[in-house]
């Protein structure tokens with residue numbers, strides 16, 4: 001019994017130590033240029049969204065400076081940076097709109113254009129897109 005306790009406490013100790021010493025995985029955030037890189041990306045992305053004839057209509061009443069701020073924070077969190085996203089959930093913030101799969105794909109395409117424009121490498125783009133893709137479940141709400 002004593003041996004089991006010692007083993008358990010060693011295991012716990014090792015877990016705690018590794019939790020303390022392992023840095024958070026912010027590799028993707030760093031690859032995107034951190035918050036300055038994400039801010040530049042959104043400076044390009046938000047005007048592109050509002051200019052794209054496929055989806056511009058959605059944004060006609062949106063306060064774009066606020067949207068940009070929320071996107072920088074959200075992308076920071078999603079990519080592993082130590083930011084705090086204070087915006088709404090994806091489900092709530094898109095619930096009042098009728099968003100189809102094709103709208104979602106159009107937005108992703110615009111994001112790819114912006115990432116190309118910023119010279120973000122293809123592999124980094126794909127890592128970010130892989131983290132965003134599952135959000136379609138909460139955002140696409142119309143057939």
Ligand code: HEM
Pocket residue numbers: 055058059061062063066067070071074086087088089093094099103104105107132133135136139
């Ligand atoms: C991965 C895809 C998407 C992400 C990560 C995303 C992210 C966000 C975020 C963070 C906000 C701000 C929420 C807040 O202010 O609390 C937002 C708002 C908004 N999103 Fe999205 N979104 C996505 C897809 C879409 C699509 C496909 C559309 C429509 C084509 C869309 C239209 C909007 C609009 C119009 C707003 C502003 C709503 C308002 O004025 O309050 N989004 N989105």
